[in-house]
Amino acid sequence: MQAQTFSTFLAKTQRYFSSADHDGLPRVLNDVASACIKISSIVRLGALAGTSGSLASTNTHGETQQVLDLESNRIFLEAGQISGLIAGMASEEMEQPFIENHQQKGRYLLVFDPLDGSSNISLNLSVGSIFSILRCPDGVEVPALQDFLQPGSQQVAAGYALYGTSTMLVITTGQGVNGFTLDDALGEFVLTHPDMAIPHEAKEFAINMSNQRFWELPVQRYIAECLAGVEGVRGKDFNMRWVASMVAEVHRILVRGGIFMYPVDEKTRERGGRLRLLYEANPMAFIIEQAGGLASTGYEPMMGVQPLSLHQRVGVILGSKVEVERVVAYHHQQQD
Template identity: 60%
Template sequence: MRIGTTLTHYIIRNQREIEGASGTFTGLLNDICVACKKIAALVDKGALVNVLGSAESENVQGEEQKKLDVISNEIMIEALEHNGHIAALASEEMEGIHPMSAERRGRYLLLCDPLDGSSNIDVNVSVGTIFSILRAPDDTKAPTEADFLRPGVEQVAAGYCLYGPSTMMVLTTGNGVSMFTLDRDFGEFLLTRENVSIPDETREFAINASNRRFWDEPIQRYIEECLAGEEGPRGKNFNMRWVASMVAEVHRILTRGGVFMYPCDKRIRAQGKTGKLRLMYEANPMAMIVEQAGGAATTGMQRILEVDPDELHQRVPVILGSRKEVERVTAYHD
């Protein structure tokens, strides 16, 4: 499709190839775009509109919420609850689901992390919104949490919006990955790259090295081999990156390759958790995007998209990016 095509036109063109398409999916993605544009405007203004700093509250996981965490969640709900495109919404910032009213209940379920990487917002580092779309069960009259608990392979679409030097929407509907850049003068997301492909090999890894003393042996081994450089078993030098914003990490991998790791470790297990990142709001949508771009995504033990969720806020280890590197780390776990 022509570079510069609007996201709306792009979605409509793709929808024509889907048998029985009614326009609801196009409407849903437009709703998400509207929410992301509003969040982008607030991120851009920052301290000028008093949206930085702590909200003096905690989310369901007991983590400190930033003002923009709360505001972004409210923006997502407002953009989606009146147009009849979704049956219910689940968010990292809410304990339970947010069902739509019966007369405005749509055909899809939406899961989202309204502001990923919000710990970076006060220091003006890239943050983003992550979303995942599932089809609502046909016989659902009143959606429940159980309707959301499906493996990532059942996602209809996934994407994220990156709020950085430019605002970018990255989207997959199961047929490759496309990138759109927000033209603020025009007010639309315009296609700037399609058929995104992640290189199979890389010389770059991203991990929080401050946790090194807690890592399990497979992760220790992989990182030590990378750090050994040309003289080590890998025979090449690696660079390390760490932004502490999953959207920014994945976007870099989509752009030039790399591997991102947030493994489970001794410290996380001591807290009674099975991982750091949320399966439904972060791992599943990012795994779908990465796989659609030719990469791989595992927990170290299994493909992320095949994990059967037990609960809405389940956490999992995440290793994703360039295929050969992910396969190597996974093999070390085996």
């Protein structure tokens, strides 16, 4: 059977899109996929490309920027201007949105983390890109910052690229989740993981254990039960994983099941959490829930959170439905 390329897949599934997205969304997604292919090429070259290492600058969050952070951001911005359908873009690396200047009115807004886990670059570990596509509000000719502040439930599409042993693109348009692997010979993504579904329960958890003393009691309780293993109330042993790359963590859980947590704790409470809502938490929540999982802050559904600022942070708990429901229940019990 002939391999189904990403562009062919979009053409075949186009009939499931709303009339407003029928023509435009496939073009935008193809442009994003092209950006991910370019970033993959640079990431794989590593030091040979002369793009490894840190800069003296920091991004809007005060984090040290890697050379590849800015190069990946540039690639996304260029790709987002090809179709003329994206009215504005927002990124982890930019304090303010980039507003497209063209004659044709853009239908969409693109928000993205151009290179998630970039601190892993010097270690030759997996990194990735995360993106979310929103509709530009009706009647808006030139989008302003507030037009980007849409809850995750309003996403038209979301996805991530994983630059690992192979490069994968995983997307949802609200009709399930599909995974594509980059075929270098074709120079295109090919469908390799159709209809991805996350196991409802599993025996793995991903969390930064170094923050244990700062966690809230519901998280402390859940992890203590996992660590107690077969002798504890869960009656089974758990494995712990931590890669320090959200894309890598979520991809593993999507394939094997389990739970990923970066909860609000005493260190991050004043900032609202560690991960960004619009271009990290929301797109991953959309993917996980379309695959049958669940995503929450611990206190409310992730995609129900109303953003108040472009770089708003939030606590993240997502993964297999049974596991997330247990942690959420512990949070609600604490409130009671």
